Amino acid sequence: MADIIPFDDRDGLIWHNGAFIPWRDAKLHVLSHGLHYASCVFEGERAYDGKIFKSAAHTDRLFKSAEILDMALPYSKEELGKVKQELLDKQDLKNAYVRAFAWRGSEMMAVSAQQTKIHLAVAAWDWPSYFSLEQKKKGIKLDIAEWKRPSPESAPYQAKAAGLYMICTLSKHKAERQGYADALMPDYRGYISEATGANIFFVKDGALHTPKPDCFLNGITRQTVIELAEAKGIPVIERHMTFEELPDFEQCFLTGSAAEITPVSEIKGQKYQVGPLVLDLCEAYDQLVRS
Numbered sequence: 616m617a618d619i620i621p622f623d624d625r626d627g628l629i630w631h632n633g634a635f636i637p638w639r640d641a642k643l644h645v646l647s648h649g650l651h652y653a654s655c656v657f658e659g660e661r662a663y664d665g666k667i668f669k670s671a672a673h674t675d676r677l678f679k680s681a682e683i684l685d686m687a688l689p690y691s692k693e694e695l696g697k698v699k700q701e702l703l704d705k706q707d708l709k710n711a712y713v714r715a716f717a718w719r720g721s722e723m724m725a726v727s728a729q730q731t732k733i734h735l736a737v738a739a740w741d742w743p744s745y746f747s748l749e750q751k752k753k754g755i756k757l758d759i760a761e762w763k764r765p766s767p768e769s770a771p772y773q774a775k776a777a778g779l780y781m782i783c784t785l786s787k788h789k790a791e792r793q794g795y796a797d798a799l800m801p802d803y804r805g806y807i808s809e810a811t812g813a814n815i816f817f818v819k820d821g822a823l824h825t826p827k828p829d830c831f832l833n834g835i836t837r838q839t840v841i842e843l844a845e846a847k848g849i850p851v852i853e854r855h856m857t858f859e860e861l862p863d864f865e866q867c868f869l870t871g872s873a874a875e876i877t878p879v880s881e882i883k884g885q886k887y888q889v890g891p892l893v894l895d896l897c898e899a900y901d902q903l904v905r906s
């Protein structure tokens with residue numbers, strides 16, 4: 616625990632409901648609907664050389680997530696776009712993680728939350744890598760989660776919403792306790808879905824295979840990697856994938872704004888090569904985000 620710098624005790628600024636305030640003053644009351652009932656949506660974005668990669672796409676997704684959760688955000692997309700950049704500029708942050716988020720306030724403390732105020736905030740901090748560089752070069756090891764991604768009738772899967780992460784944290788904790796870096800989650804049908812905070816791709820015979828995002832987040836990085844691969848003439852097959860197929864693949868990697876492209880070297884005993892196609896895509900992604 617010694618090397619942990621708590622997130623409530625840092626220098627810097629956080630933007631909250633229209634004002635840039637000192638980091639340590641950005642507090643909410645313990646009786647907040649967002650905390651008790653998970654009425655909270657958020658974004659995870661990355662800035663490279665002072666500029667957020669696909670900032671507008673992340674802003675669009677935050678607004679969409681809020682709409683899905685019946686929350687009307689009190690600022691415009693244009694305002695949020697400007698705030699994110701200003702927050703980086705004011706703090707001279709170049710390579711950073713950006714977290715924009717919205718939640719329901721304290722006016723009501725029950726399932727019904729019609730009268731709650733919708734809060735909007737943005738924080739940004741230096742965050743070079745989600746998985747360590749060492750982990751990335753060697754490839755990470757994944758557990759297979761026991762929790763299944765719910766069906767589209769059971770959860771608003773297209774929202775990046777706090778409540779959906781309960782089974783992710785549980786799966787990731789169990790994986791980490793067993794020496795894995797993350798966990799691959801089945802969906803409600805038993806198909807492969809994604810990791811706890813990143814999408815997954817496999818390589819076979821020069822083609823990419825990736826699960827169809829019909830019950831989990833279709834990540835912005837996932838969509839970017841599909842475009843990059845197609846531009847390079849690499850076929851991309853989106854389909855339902857089973858765990859029985861895991862031995863058929865040669866390479867594997869995760870994608871996410873935080874994870875970027877992270878090679879996978881093992882899924883619960885099944886080994887993968889950190890191979891040329893994955894490394895080539897890593898390089899192309901690195902170039903694109905800085906272009």
Ligand code: PMP
Nearest residue numbers: 812813814832834835836871872
């Ligand atoms: N799935 C989940 C559950 C995530 O939390 C994330 C990270 N936002 C992703 C996928 C990847 O999404 P993106 O590429 O848009 O960051």
